[in-house]
Amino acid sequence: MGNKRYGMLYDSNACIGCQACSIACRAENKVHDDVHRLQVRIEGPKGEFPNLRMDFHRQSCVMCDNAPCVPVCPTGASYTNEEGINMVDEKKCVGCGYCITACPYQARYLDPKTGTADKCTFCYENRIKPGEKPACVSICPTNALIFGDLNDPNSGICQAIKKQATIKYKELLHTNPKLIVIPNRHGGEK
Ligand code: SF4
Ligand code: SF4
Ligand code: SF4
Known part of the structure; x- marks a missing residue:
C-alpha cells in the first residue's frame, strides 16, 4: 500500500454557515484572533422573494498538489509532507511572506x-497523526465535510466523490486542490 493522500470534501449544499468549523479550528489550533485558518463566507440572500437562498463558500488552504507556496520559500520552511499535506516548519520560517503572496x-x-x-x-x-479527524470535520453538525484518503478507492471521501459532480476552486490555475467541493446546486461557486 502506497502513501496516503489526504483530501477533504466540502458539500456547500449541506453547509448552513453556522461557523462551528471555524470556531473549532481556532480553538484546536490556537489561532490568533486577528487571523484565521478557516472561514465560511456567506453570500446572499440571493434570488427573488419568497425563493431566497444563501450561498456558502469554505475559505481555507485547499491543499494544492501543485502548491505555489512551496517552491517560492527560500528556506525550505514551506514543504509538502509524505501524505501530501503542505506544511510550514516554524523553525525554518524567516517570515519573508513570499508564500503568502x-x-x-x-x-x-x-x-x-x-x-x-x-x-x-x-x-x-x-x-491526523493520532488517527482522529480534523477539528472542523468532527464538529460540523450537518456532516458537510468528509475527510479521508484520496488514494483509497474504498474510503468514504472517494465513495462520496464518485456519487456526485464535484469541482475544485480556481481549477484553471492547475494547482489541483485536495479540497474538493460539491457545488451549490444553483451554481455560483468560484
Ligand atoms: S483541517 Fe479544519 S480545523 Fe484543521 S486546521 Fe484545517 S480548517 Fe482548521
Ligand atoms: S498555495 Fe495552495 S497549498 Fe499553498 S497555502 Fe495556498 S491553498 Fe494552501
Ligand atoms: S514566510 Fe518565507 S520563509 Fe516562511 S514559509 Fe513563507 S516563504 Fe518560507
Whole structure:
C-alpha cells in the first residue's frame, strides 16, 4: 500500500454557515484572533422573494498538489509532507511572506505572535497523526465535510466523490486542490 493522500470534501449544499468549523479550528489550533485558518463566507440572500437562498463558500488552504507556496520559500520552511499535506516548519520560517503572496487562495498569514507563516494543516500534528479527524470535520453538525484518503478507492471521501459532480476552486490555475467541493446546486461557486 502506497502513501496516503489526504483530501477533504466540502458539500456547500449541506453547509448552513453556522461557523462551528471555524470556531473549532481556532480553538484546536490556537489561532490568533486577528487571523484565521478557516472561514465560511456567506453570500446572499440571493434570488427573488419568497425563493431566497444563501450561498456558502469554505475559505481555507485547499491543499494544492501543485502548491505555489512551496517552491517560492527560500528556506525550505514551506514543504509538502509524505501524505501530501503542505506544511510550514516554524523553525525554518524567516517570515519573508513570499508564500503568502504566492498563494492564490489567500489561505496563509503571518502569525502575529511568532512572525512565521501559518495556515490550515488539515490538523496534521494534533489530530491526523493520532488517527482522529480534523477539528472542523468532527464538529460540523450537518456532516458537510468528509475527510479521508484520496488514494483509497474504498474510503468514504472517494465513495462520496464518485456519487456526485464535484469541482475544485480556481481549477484553471492547475494547482489541483485536495479540497474538493460539491457545488451549490444553483451554481455560483468560484
Ligand atoms: S491553498 Fe495556498 S497555502 Fe494552501 S497549498 Fe495552495 S498555495 Fe499553498
Ligand atoms: S514566510 Fe516562511 S514559509 Fe513563507 S516563504 Fe518565507 S520563509 Fe518560507
Ligand atoms: S483541517 Fe484543521 S486546521 Fe484545517 S480548517 Fe479544519 S480545523 Fe482548521
